[in-house]
Amino acid sequence: MIIAWFSCGATSSVACKIALSLYEDVEIYYIDTGTTHDDNARFISDCEKWYGQKIIQLKSEKYSCVSDVLRKGFINSPHGAACTLELKKKVRYALEDELKEWDGQVWGFDFAPKEINRAIRFKQQHPHTKPLFPLIEKGITKSDALGMLWKAGIEIPIMYKMGYNNNNCIGCVKGGMGYWNKIRVDFPDKFNEVAAIEREIGATCLKDEHGKIYLDELDPNRGDPVQEIIPDCSLVCQIEFQEILDKQALMVLSGKLSIKDIK
Numbered sequence: 001m002i003i004a005w006f007s008c009g010a011t012s013s014v015a016c017k018i019a020l021s022l023y024e025d026v027e028i029y030y031i032d033t034g035t036t037h038d039d040n041a042r043f044i045s046d047c048e049k050w051y052g053q054k055i056i057q058l059k060s061e062k063y064s065c066v067s068d069v070l071r072k073g074f075i076n077s078p079h080g081a082a083c084t085l086e087l088k089k090k091v092r093y094a095l096e097d098e099l100k101e102w103d104g105q106v107w108g109f110d111f112a113p114k115e116i117n118r119a120i121r122f123k124q125q126h127p128h129t130k131p132l133f134p135l136i137e138k139g140i141t142k143s144d145a146l147g148m149l150w151k152a153g154i155e156i157p158i159m160y161k162m163g164y165n166n167n168n169c170i171g172c173v174k175g176g177m178g179y180w181n182k183i184r185v186d187f188p189d190k191f192n193e194v195a196a197i198e199r200e201i202g203a204t205c206l207k208d209e210h211g212k213i214y215l216d217e218l219d220p221n222r223g224d225p226v227q228e229i230i231p232d233c234s235l236v237c238q239i240e241f242q243e244i245l246d247k248q249a250l251m252v253l254s255g256k257l258s259i260k261d262i263k
């Protein structure tokens, strides 16, 4: 059995579609953080029709949404965001414990230098998952994936249309200053909710060279949401990686090495 991870993002949705054409017995899973746009329900239903099968939805049994996790007093640590650990990683670990075995796990890393680097890191750090990267194997970029959805007649998730570069949670703790200023305008209730939690727990999403920046003191003119690229949560949050491209990533990019052959 193959596990294919669907994150409601463009790349993972196409990776799942390709997985269905490459492998038999593919089960598609989506982990709901309880903090995403309502349009995700529409996108999931469109993709289910495209795939001709259900997407199995999983959710943390302990926390209902990101704010629930943040209220416990943690936002980010050197090991990653607390919300990712509680709402995504632990849910994935629970599924792995329950299933015990599988022939591969499909991930939507796409054919871009940093993504290939992350895929290599993931493979090295989590070999037990038997990861598969169909988009990298087929040289499919994020723009290609968006084009494939368009061709299939599937409207992309609304967060992309609103100008966000991924379909992460609304009010992602990994966002930069420009991102949060955009959230302030587009989703003021979410902005105010997270700002209040920050004061409650004395921790912040944002920092600069002078230290913590509470959202309620963020200068509305700081940051550029277009320049700030936050990778898809389902991908980046699952791994610890280094941004510097290693030799193997360059070889995969140039076609001299297949991602399948990386140990």
Ligand code: SF4
Pocket (backbone or CB within 6 Å): 033, 035, 066, 081, 083, 084, 087, 088, 168, 169, 171, 172, 173, 174, 233, 234, 237
């Ligand atoms: S998308 Fe952002 S807010 Fe949501 S779980 Fe991942 S890191 Fe946390």
